[in-house]
Amino acid sequence: DIVMTQTPSSQAVSAGEKVTMSCKSSQSLLYSENKKNYLAWYQQKPGQSPKLLISWASTRESGVPDRFIGSGSGTDFTLTISSVQAEDLAVYYCEQYYDTPLTFGSGTKLEIK
Amino acid sequence: QVQLTESGPGLVHPSETLSLTCTVSGFSLTGYSVYWVRQPSGKGLEWMGRMRYNGDTSYNSALKSRLSISRDTSKNQVFLKMNSLQTDDTGTYYCTRLGAYWGQGVMVTVSS
Numbered sequence: 189d190i191v192m193t194q195t196p197s198s199q200a201v202s203a204g205e206k207v208t209m210s211c212k213s214s215q216s217l218l219y220s221e222n223k224k225n226y227l228a229w230y231q232q233k234p235g236q237s238p239k240l241l242i243s244w245a246s247t248r249e250s251g252v253p254d255r256f257i258g259s260g261s262g263t264d265f266t267l268t269i270s271s272v273q274a275e276d277l278a279v280y281y282c283e284q285y286y287d288t289p290l291t292f293g294s295g296t297k298l299e300i301k
Numbered sequence: 302q303v304q305l306t307e308s309g310p311g312l313v314h315p316s317e318t319l320s321l322t323c324t325v326s327g328f329s330l331t332g333y334s335v336y337w338v339r340q341p342s343g344k345g346l347e348w349m350g351r352m353r354y355n356g357d358t359s360y361n362s363a364l365k366s367r368l369s370i371s372r373d374t375s376k377n378q379v380f381l382k383m384n385s386l387q388t389d390d391t392g393t394y395y396c397t398r399l400g401a402y403w404g405q406g407v408m409v410t411v412s413s
Contacts, residue, residue: 206351230346235317237395237403238346249401281346287400289361290336292346 190214190284194293196274202301209296211265211282217245218262219286226286228268229258232295233278242267243282274300303327305335305404312410313386319409320392323379330354330372335379336399337370340406341392349394352379360364386411 191214201207217226225245227288230238242258245265257268269276275301282293309321323335330352337349350360350370358370369382379396393406 210386232346237397237406239401239403240401243400279345283346288359290348290351290399294345 189289190217190287190291192282192284192291194280194282194296196296196298197294198297200299200301202209203274204271206268206270207272207298208266208268209280209298211260211267211293213263213265213284215286217261217265217284217286225261225265226284227258227260227265228285229256229285230281230283231276231278232281238281253297272298272300276300284285303398303402305398305402307394307396307404307407309378309393309394309409310405311408312412314413315387315411317386318377318382318384319386319390321381321394321396321407321409323381323404324383325377325396325398329396330374330377330379333398335372336397337365337381338395338397339392340395344392388412 193212195210227245229242231241232238241252241256246258255270259266277293279297281295305328306324313319319338322360332347334353336351339347344373352370360368388411393408394407397403
């Protein structure tokens with residue numbers, strides 16, 4: 189199984205600050221035939237279902253604010269929030285869909301100071 | 302629009318079988334795969350298994366011996382059955398097309 193490791197487990201920032209969180213996979217998520225990374229980022233707010241923010245490592249979903257930026261390739265990925273807002277309080281998960289079983293990272297909990 | 306709705310008992314006794322139904326609308330089960338994902342209370346997301354659009358299934362190896370996923374395309378429903386439930390199976394169970402479409406989740410408590 190592909191292991192997804194997310195760091196940090198939690199982070200507290202003030203509104204307006206930039207935040208980055210990391211996701212590393214135990215094997216490459218880059219499919220050579222189409223040059224796509226099979227990596228998604230989800231946001232889960234308290235009491236809600238996960239919401240897809242980014243797919244293919246860097247493609248923002250329609251309606252997702254452009255302060256959410258996904259980057260990386262192969263085994264190392266990053267989610268950046270360029271200017272954190274109070275409503276970004278949530279747990280953020282990365283997920284690989286390169287191979288079954290699909291696997292999720294353990295999450296990064298974002299807290300607002 | 303695409304919707305997925307989970308249903309099932311909120312309480313299951315230890316050693317019993319959990320049966321959940323995912324009713325979908327806005328898309329065909331013969332065109333899209335549906336997945337089950339669970340979340341133990343206060344913890345992260347765990348992929349349980351998949352019903353592919355062509356009827357094939359795949360399972361999380363850690364759950365495979367206890368888990369079965371099936372479907373009824375005429376009713377637009379996907380079913381999950383998991384036996385020998387224990388207290389650490391307590392949590393929220395989601396059906397999802399992954400990506401943008403998730404159900405609201407159903408909370409399952411395993412307790413005597």
